[in-house]
Amino acid sequence: MTGARGVTSEVLSKQPRKDLIRNTIFASVLLLTVAIALAGLGLLIGKNLVDGWSRLNLDLITQNNSSIAENAGLRNALIGTLWIMAFVILMLVPLGVGAALFLEEYGSRTSRVTRLIEVNIQNLAAVPSIIYGLLGLAFIARAPLDLGYVVLTASMTLTLLVLPVVILASREAIRAVPDSIREGSLALGATKWQTIRRQVLPASIPGIATGVILAISRAIGETAPLIPLGAATYVSFTPGPFTEFTAMPLAVFSWVKQPDPEFQTLAAAGVLVMIAVLVVMNSFAIWLRNRYEQSW
Amino acid sequence: MEASGLAASGHAALPRRLEAPSRRYGEKVVYGLLAACAILSVLTTTAIVISLIVPTIQFFGDVSITDFLFGTDWGPTFTPASFGVLPIVVGTLSVTLWALLFAIPIGLGAAIYLSEYASPRVRKLVKPVLEILAGVPTIAFGYFALIFITPQIQKIWPGHFLGGPPLIFNVLAGGLAIGLMIVPIIASISEDAMSAVPRGLREGAYALGATKAKVATRVVFPAAFSGIVASIILGISRAIGETMVVLIAVGSTPNLTFSPVQSVQAMTSFIGTTATGDIPNGSTTYKTIFAVALLLFLMTLVMNLISVRLVRKYREAYE
Numbered sequence: 173m174t175g176a177r178g179v180t181s182e183v184l185s186k187q188p189r190k191d192l193i194r195n196t197i198f199a200s201v202l203l204l205t206v207a208i209a210l211a212g213l214g215l216l217i218g219k220n221l222v223d224g225w226s227r228l229n230l231d232l233i234t235q236n237n238s239s240i241a242e243n244a245g246l247r248n249a250l251i252g253t254l255w256i257m258a259f260v261i262l263m264l265v266p267l268g269v270g271a272a273l274f275l276e277e278y279g280s281r282t283s284r285v286t287r288l289i290e291v292n293i294q295n296l297a298a299v300p301s302i303i304y305g306l307l308g309l310a311f312i313a314r315a316p317l318d319l320g321y322v323v324l325t326a327s328m329t330l331t332l333l334v335l336p337v338v339i340l341a342s343r344e345a346i347r348a349v350p351d352s353i354r355e356g357s358l359a360l361g362a363t364k365w366q367t368i369r370r371q372v373l374p375a376s377i378p379g380i381a382t383g384v385i386l387a388i389s390r391a392i393g394e395t396a397p398l399i400p401l402g403a404a405t406y407v408s409f410t411p412g413p414f415t416e417f418t419a420m421p422l423a424v425f426s427w428v429k430q431p432d433p434e435f436q437t438l439a440a441a442g443v444l445v446m447i448a449v450l451v452v453m454n455s456f457a458i459w460l461r462n463r464y465e466q467s468w
Numbered sequence: 469m470e471a472s473g474l475a476a477s478g479h480a481a482l483p484r485r486l487e488a489p490s491r492r493y494g495e496k497v498v499y500g501l502l503a504a505c506a507i508l509s510v511l512t513t514t515a516i517v518i519s520l521i522v523p524t525i526q527f528f529g530d531v532s533i534t535d536f537l538f539g540t541d542w543g544p545t546f547t548p549a550s551f552g553v554l555p556i557v558v559g560t561l562s563v564t565l566w567a568l569l570f571a572i573p574i575g576l577g578a579a580i581y582l583s584e585y586a587s588p589r590v591r592k593l594v595k596p597v598l599e600i601l602a603g604v605p606t607i608a609f610g611y612f613a614l615i616f617i618t619p620q621i622q623k624i625w626p627g628h629f630l631g632g633p634p635l636i637f638n639v640l641a642g643g644l645a646i647g648l649m650i651v652p653i654i655a656s657i658s659e660d661a662m663s664a665v666p667r668g669l670r671e672g673a674y675a676l677g678a679t680k681a682k683v684a685t686r687v688v689f690p691a692a693f694s695g696i697v698a699s700i701i702l703g704i705s706r707a708i709g710e711t712m713v714v715l716i717a718v719g720s721t722p723n724l725t726f727s728p729v730q731s732v733q734a735m736t737s738f739i740g741t742t743a744t745g746d747i748p749n750g751s752t753t754y755k756t757i758f759a760v761a762l763l764l765f766l767m768t769l770v771m772n773l774i775s776v777r778l779v780r781k782y783r784e785a786y787e
Contacts, residue, residue: 298769
């Protein structure tokens with residue numbers, strides 16, 4: 173007697189041929205879509221490598237930008253980016269983590285204020301980056317804050333732009349800390365803030381750091397929000413914290429716009445430098461996530 | 469909530485005081501500071517709205533709303549100036565259309581592959597690469613469109629088809645580059661939604677004799693629909709708001725055309741070329757920029773509201 177198992181396997185082995193063929197076709201189409209996406213990235217990097225290879229040397233980051241392609245480099249733009257990012261980190265980390273802590277630790281799920289803030293952050297994440305540039309122009313560079321076209325203006329604008337990224341990542345990291353840790357700490361007489369500072373924050377630092385790194389790597393590559401802020405592409409002096417600013421993507425953008433083929437080579441090399449920075453930062457974030465993330 | 473809330477004097481007789489020794493003002497300060505951080509997001513939105521609306525209201529003092537919204541002639545910096553916004557709205561929408569035609573099939577295909585077909589090893593390899601793609605600076609996509617995609621299009625485009633031959637700056641190249649840019653957004657959010665579909669649903673379908681393809685398209689896809697829609701709408705928002713790609717690869721000629729191989733001006737590229745730091749406050753050009761930006765902001769806001777509603781409507785909650 174064959175029994176139920178025999179009947180089942182007989183029925184299953186008689187899956188209609190048409191379905192099986194369709195399944196194979198479907199699987200190949202899916203594989204093709206993945207291949208196209210990966211090929212897109214490969215072509216993008218490959219094309220710039222081929223075009224920019226001849227300018228990919230140390231001169232690229234030791235020479236200042238110039239109107240003569242042979243002498244142009246990223247030096248001042250790189251220093252400008254570093255200054256901008258230094259201020260971004262100073263503002264981004266406390267503001268992002270603070271907002272996340274408030275929403276996760278102090279806000280109740282059902283409270284109107286919490287919901288309002290949540291929807292707000294979701295909306296802000298979808299606002300086009302150039303609109304942040306206009307906000308920076310109309311609110312920070314000019315009255316009411318009236319800071320002028322300086323590094324701090326650029327930093328504040330970029331901070332607001334990537335703040336939602338950090339808030340979302342930090343919230344997830346904080347949420348992943350189990351309540352039993354908090355309750356244990358509170359039961360020992362710690363106050364709420366002591367619990368957060370000594371238990372919740374240390375446990376969620378890897379997740380928060382990952383979010384911060386990804387946000388910074390996005391901020392480094394952003395060009396559009398800096399355009400309305402009066403960014404200079406040629407700065408003859410070494411940028412400092414309170415001077416006018418320039419930044420890497422702006423220098424690359426200025427090269428992209430030049431018809432001179434030597435500038436095109438330079439632009440390709442500049443794009444490669446920016447992608448390299450991105451890859452290094454993302455790899456670090458992934459490593460951090462895998463290395464320190466704990467499951468409870 | 470806090471220990472200090474329980475504090476009441478006069479229990480000195482108890483052997484061990486459980487209440488806090490002080491009023492814990494520090495705790496309240498911390499609460500206030502954290503609340504301020506959270507409120508900043510609301511302030512940012514308010515600041516964006518105010519900074520866009522005030523110049524826009526002044527703008528509509530100079531130009532009538534109907535001329536702006538329905539006019540087909542865009543040349544705010546020309547003399548005589550014309551303020552019909554339609555050409556640049558159509559420019560933005562046609563770039564977005566081509567981006568989506570590329571990104572939706574590729575992104576969803578990749579999502580289904582990663583969630584249903586890929587082995588854990590392949591997934592671990594492909595996902596970080598997609599994350600890199602998601603982080604590539606937008607200026608790199610723009611440059612790629614200009615130096616790689618456009619020449620390919622010019623090579624293979626069949627003559628006068630759809631308004632050809634293709635120009636150096638054209639809609640299709642920018643659209644494809646933006647499409648490549650939003651593939652990872654659609655893929656990763658959709659994949660999350662598909663992975664969240666419980667195993668039991670898939671196993672039920674397999675038990676009924678369904679093939680993998682059927683499980684993916686008839687069970688997992690509908691069950692993850694709300695997440696998929698959310699991912700596509702976020703992709704649309706990104707495409708509408710993308711500035712550098714259209715600035716570099718699509719050009720700045722405000723033509724009212726639907727041809728994919730002509731040069732147009734998108735709303736963001738108008739803002740990007742016109743809004744440089746030195747424009748005088750209160751000039752008509754300055755106000756025009758903010759009027760266009762407000763329209764752009766409203767478009768992404770509407771997208772987001774649609775997304776929130778659709779997600780709520782089609783959400784399937786699994787425990």
